[in-house]
Amino acid sequence: MRKIILLTFYVIFIASLFAQSPHGKDFKLKCVTCHTTNNWAKIKTDSFDHKNTDFPLIGQHKTVYCRKCHVDLNFKNAKRECISCHKDVHELTLGRNCERCHTPASWIVQNITQIHQQSRFPLIGRHAQLDCNQCHKSASLLRFDPMRSECVDCHLKDYNATTAPNHVSGNFSKDCMQCHTQQNWTSSSFNHNSTGFPLTGTHANVACTSCHPNGYSAIPTTCVSCHLSSFNATTNPNHTTSKFSTDCQTCHNTTTWSPSTFNHNTSTAFPLTGAHISVTCVSCHTNGYAAIPTTCSSCHLANYNTTTNPNHKTAKFPTTCETCHSTTNWTSTTFNHSTSTTFPLTGAHITLACTQCHPANYNAIPTTCVSCHLATYNATTNPNHVTAKFPTTCETCHSTTNWTSSTFNHSTSTTFPLTGAHKTLTCTQCHPTNYNAIPTTCVSCHLAKYNATTNPNHIGAKFATTCETCHSTTNWTSATFNHNAVATIPLTGNHNLSCSTCHTTPTNYAIFSCRQVGCHSTAHNASAGSTGCYSCHPTGRAG
Numbered sequence: 408m409r410k411i412i413l414l415t416f417y418v419i420f421i422a423s424l425f426a427q428s429p430h431g432k433d434f435k436l437k438c439v440t441c442h443t444t445n446n447w448a449k450i451k452t453d454s455f456d457h458k459n460t461d462f463p464l465i466g467q468h469k470t471v472y473c474r475k476c477h478v479d480l481n482f483k484n485a486k487r488e489c490i491s492c493h494k495d496v497h498e499l500t501l502g503r504n505c506e507r508c509h510t511p512a513s514w515i516v517q518n519i520t521q522i523h524q525q526s527r528f529p530l531i532g533r534h535a536q537l538d539c540n541q542c543h544k545s546a547s548l549l550r551f552d553p554m555r556s557e558c559v560d561c562h563l564k565d566y567n568a569t570t571a572p573n574h575v576s577g578n579f580s581k582d583c584m585q586c587h588t589q590q591n592w593t594s595s596s597f598n599h600n601s602t603g604f605p606l607t608g609t610h611a612n613v614a615c616t617s618c619h620p621n622g623y624s625a626i627p628t629t630c631v632s633c634h635l636s637s638f639n640a641t642t643n644p645n646h647t648t649s650k651f652s653t654d655c656q657t658c659h660n661t662t663t664w665s666p667s668t669f670n671h672n673t674s675t676a677f678p679l680t681g682a683h684i685s686v687t688c689v690s691c692h693t694n695g696y697a698a699i700p701t702t703c704s705s706c707h708l709a710n711y712n713t714t715t716n717p718n719h720k721t722a723k724f725p726t727t728c729e730t731c732h733s734t735t736n737w738t739s740t741t742f743n744h745s746t747s748t749t750f751p752l753t754g755a756h757i758t759l760a761c762t763q764c765h766p767a768n769y770n771a772i773p774t775t776c777v778s779c780h781l782a783t784y785n786a787t788t789n790p791n792h793v794t795a796k797f798p799t800t801c802e803t804c805h806s807t808t809n810w811t812s813s814t815f816n817h818s819t820s821t822t823f824p825l826t827g828a829h830k831t832l833t834c835t836q837c838h839p840t841n842y843n844a845i846p847t848t849c850v851s852c853h854l855a856k857y858n859a860t861t862n863p864n865h866i867g868a869k870f871a872t873t874c875e876t877c878h879s880t881t882n883w884t885s886a887t888f889n890h891n892a893v894a895t896i897p898l899t900g901n902h903n904l905s906c907s908t909c910h911t912t913p914t915n916y917a918i919f920s921c922r923q924v925g926c927h928s929t930a931h932n933a934s935a936g937s938t939g940c941y942s943c944h945p946t947g948r949a950g
Contacts (some may be wrong), residue, residue: 431481462487466511496549528556532589558583565592572615577623604628608661630655637664644688650695677701681734703728710737717761723768750774754807776801783810790834796841823847827880849874853883863906 428434441450457464462485464471476485476492486492489505501508507525508516516522519539523530530537542561543551559566559581566574566581579586586597599606606613618633619626631638631653638646638653658669672678679686691706692699704711704726711719711726731742745751752759764779765772777784777799784792784799797804804815818824825832837852838845850857850872857865857872870877877888891897898904 429480431483433483434481466513468511498550500545500550500552528554533592534589557581558587562592572619572623577619579623609664610661629653630659644696648695649692650697652696682737683734702726703732707737717769721768722765723770725769755810756807775799776805780810790838790842794841795838796843828883829880848872849878863910868910 430436436455441452441455443449443451478484488503489509490503493505495503495505508519508522520530520535539551542554545552554560562583563581566579566583572579585601586595588596615623626632634655635653638651638655644651657674658667659665660668688696699705707728708726711724711728714720717724730747731740733741756764761769772778780801781799784797784801790797803820804813806814834842845851853874854872857870857874863870876893877886879887891899896902
């Protein structure tokens with residue numbers, strides 16, 4: 408019997424493990440939460456809290472009988488959308504999301520304006536004060552059919568009926584927001600500056616119809632499109648006959664149309680300076696204001712042709728007037744020979760009249776001295792430049808400051824500086840025939856003196872012709888020969904004798920030995936050599 412009881416409980420236990428809950432397999436609550444062993448059908452509703460589910464009961468949902476929403480024991484089958492339990496009186500014209508406007512606490516909508524702000528057409532300005540029926544004609548049926556949100560969708564009648572200005576005939580845009588706002592519909596908020604033509608100066612005070620007489624569709628924005636009659640009627644100066652440009656803003660602006668604001672300095676490539684500033688326009692623009700030449704001669708050719716001091720035409724002056732003249736002072740020339748040419752005027756050239764160098768014309772002329780001074784070169788006799796064959800590079804000896812006195816410097820201009828007595832010689836003493844390059848050796852000038860000298864006799868003694876060995880330009884007559892530096896026998900001790908003591912004949916100034924002149928005995932053999940005596944006999948003793 409005991410075994411039968413245990414087996415029965417075991418079977419019940421196993422069956423309970425595989426039994427399926429009538430509330431669905433995902434139902435997680437324990438049975439004892441709602442049921443008791445005394446009466447399974449009676450539910451303990453006070454012990455179950457719906458807020459522990461994913462759909463808490465709030466507002467009027469708290470008083471609703473469970474079976475109103477749960478039609479079977481599988482509680483997960485209950486639908487969550489409002490319209491699954493509640494009839495949509497709006498017939499889906501507002502969508503399926505009822506909670507945008509309604510709450511479980513009260514089905515009546517209290518803040519409909521605030522809710523409307525979350526739509527694609529927020530209610531602002533005057534729209535916030537309107538009754539729903541004014542825009543939603545089906546609101547009385549609780550239907551809020553989708554509407555277009557453009558202004559003209561509601562205000563087309565206003566657009567068509569407006570006469571000041573007439574929107575239809577003016578072809579106004581139907582984008583009402585360009586001119587109107589939701590705060591004030593009757594007064595236009597249109598800002599002309601938002602177009603491609605901002606209103607400035609007197610344009611800001613002009614009535615719209617003054618520029619838009621035939622409508623408000625796109626019109627030209629050029630000045631002449633409105634002011635052509637003013638252009639044609641203007642006589643001071645006459646714009647038509649003068650062929651003025653119709654680009655009015657070159658000379659005029661919206662602040663002051665008259666007088667002209669034209670600035671010749673900034674609007675053209677020819678700034679007005681000096682006397683040009685006070686000249687009337689027609690003085691230069693005699694045939695109109697179209698592009699005219701800007702060269703001086705294009706206006707001043709008559710002045711060029713009639714000028715006689717100097718005569719520009721015969722002198723063949725260039726017609727680039729600005730080389731010598733300026734707009735500040737036309738009559739007095741501003742020509743600067745030093746900066747405008749490659750031949751600066753210095754010294755006596757500064758005071759010369761132009762015609763002295765430019766006797767025929769003012770074209771480019773040679774700038775060498777001889778081109779002007781050849782006659783002076785040919786006539787000069789002291790020294791005679793022609794016979795002396797002086798070079799014609801006059802600037803070698805002359806300057807523009809002092810032409811008559813030569814500035815030739817023999818020391819810097821030649822390879823033979825003049826020193827000593829050479830400084831006091833006349834040029835012809837060395838240059839008797841011409842001033843071409845001549846030899847610079849002493850003997851080329853002093854050979855006669857070399858040949859005539861007898862004390863000592865240079866020829867007989869076979870002296871070298873390098874005169875500078877013994878002579879200088881400072882003292883020619885007294886020799887500066889240094890025996891110790893040149894000869895092989897220094898003059899020391901008793902050898903400090905007169906030249907003729909050892910050099911007794913005119914020919915014995917050549918190199919010789921002690922024994923050659925007979926001063927010393929020949930007792931010693933010749934093996935001592937020419938200076939061998941010094942090995943034993945110093946010059947302090949007689950040999």
